[in-house]
Amino acid sequence: MTTPILQFGTSRFLQAHADLFVSEAMEAGKALGPITIVQTSGDPARAGRIGALSATEGFPVIIRGLEDGQPVERALRVRSVVRSLSTSSDWAEVKRVFVEEARVVISNTGDTGYSLLDGDSVDGVPRSFPMKLLALLHARFRGGRMPLTILPCELVSRNGEVLQQLLVELASRHTPDATFVSWLSERVIWANTLVDRIVSEPIEPAGAIAEPYAIWAIERQSGLTLPCEHPCIKVVDDLTPYARLKLHILNLGHTLLADRWLKDGRSEMECVKDILADQAVREDLMTIYREEVVPGFQMHGFGAEAEAYVATTLERFANPYLDHRLRDIAGNHAQKIVRRLVGFQDWCPGVSMPRLSAIAGR
Known part of the structure; x- marks a missing residue:
């Protein structure tokens, strides 16, 4: 199955946020399509989670909390994830999906997700998330594919602009191709986003418990492609x-x-x-x-x-x-x-x- 949404990160936050929104939107016919999830850390302790995320029956998300002062509890099933991969063992397939299928890329790679590692390069399988993303974008560019929208969900102010600046700098140093650098700067859509939902507990091997409140605010710009339409997704003129x-x-x-x-x-x-x-x-x-x-x-x-x-x-x-x-x-x-x-x-x-x-x- 073609997956127009490619997600980097397997966190319980994304399971109860983006993955849930897309799942609910798919049921209403308002999503681009399903998701391929990619584990970037290579953590063997999370191997069980990788398979469970894309299980046919989906994974559970339980919403518990207060709405208008009244306690609520809803058990939901997320079925938007149909493929799960790891950059450490499935790099060739990750690259194929990125080049051939993706229209929207979502990331949530933790507090150190934008950190670089000494000696890292775009050759082989890069170790840091920014270098992995650079290698994949370069492969897409060389393949003559259309640009895409990148929706970073890391808790970084102006996260789209920060990630764009980092990738352009890396491209200038590691891929001496002025046309590619221009493509990154001018054609790829780097969206500034803000996410907010408290996801309190994991459910093993995959799933999460979260509060009712949720928002995904995305700053409007020309050419922006959304993964889905959902009441919790707001496209706004200014994130400030x-x-x-x-x-x-x-x-x-x-x-x-x-x-x-x-x-x-x-x-x-x-x-x-x-x-x-x-x-x-x-x-x-x-x-x-x-x-x-x-x-x-x-x-x-x-x-x-x-x-x-x-x-x-x-x-x-x-x-x-x-x-x-x-x-x-x-x-x-x-x-x-x-x-x-x-x-x-x-x-x-x-x-x-x-x-x-x-x-x-x-």
Whole structure:
């Protein structure tokens, strides 16, 4: 079966996000077609997942959480994935699918997905994801195929532009072909995207448990091809409001709660929903949202959007089914404070933020 969607990454996030959206859209006749999933890490511990993702019966995704204050639970079956490959063992087939079938490429390769490795090249099977992608794009270019749309889902600001710049630089060094470099720059569609859904647990060997809330915001540009039509996919003129709301309300809230958890020396097993059951903690968070965060967004004309997103965020935090442990959120805490708190202060000069300043100062 031809697969016009090629996905790099087997994460539980993509299973409950892009893969689920395409599956639901296929049922409604609103998708380009099915998906080939490619494992880029070569991790043998995930070999079982590879086969299970493309099983004929599909894999489960369970949606659990609150919608309009009411608990919901839905068991779904994802059947959009019909082929699963690994770059370590199936490189020739990965290249064939990329060259001959793909119209849209999706990636979610983790926090270090854009990192390069010393001595890596486009010869043989490259080791890093950027070099793998470069080799595949070069093969497609040499094959005379049409350009395609690339939809990176890594949590990188302006991820499409960042990935494009990286690949153009790599192409200039490793494939001295000016025509190919121009093709990458001018013909391939590198979309900036923002993804948001908390996927709390894996289901073995494939599947996931996720919250009801989900969005996939994709910045509009000429020539953009979408994998499907779906209510959670929004094509927007500017990602900035969506990115700022997520970073400086949802992510900032997580960091504030993690900071309180660290400062108080609370239980290793405590989750977001548990710490918010402490009325003093909840009141502190609400005060910061109300007196420091929302006024910052008001300065930029997004006050109403911020108030609505705060309400949505608090409902997501209160999800009774979600075991989102604070010890996990507290990883790389200092860096998160800089990006989420200090970055917000820098974006909103002149807005009084004494509580955020005190936390950032520690």
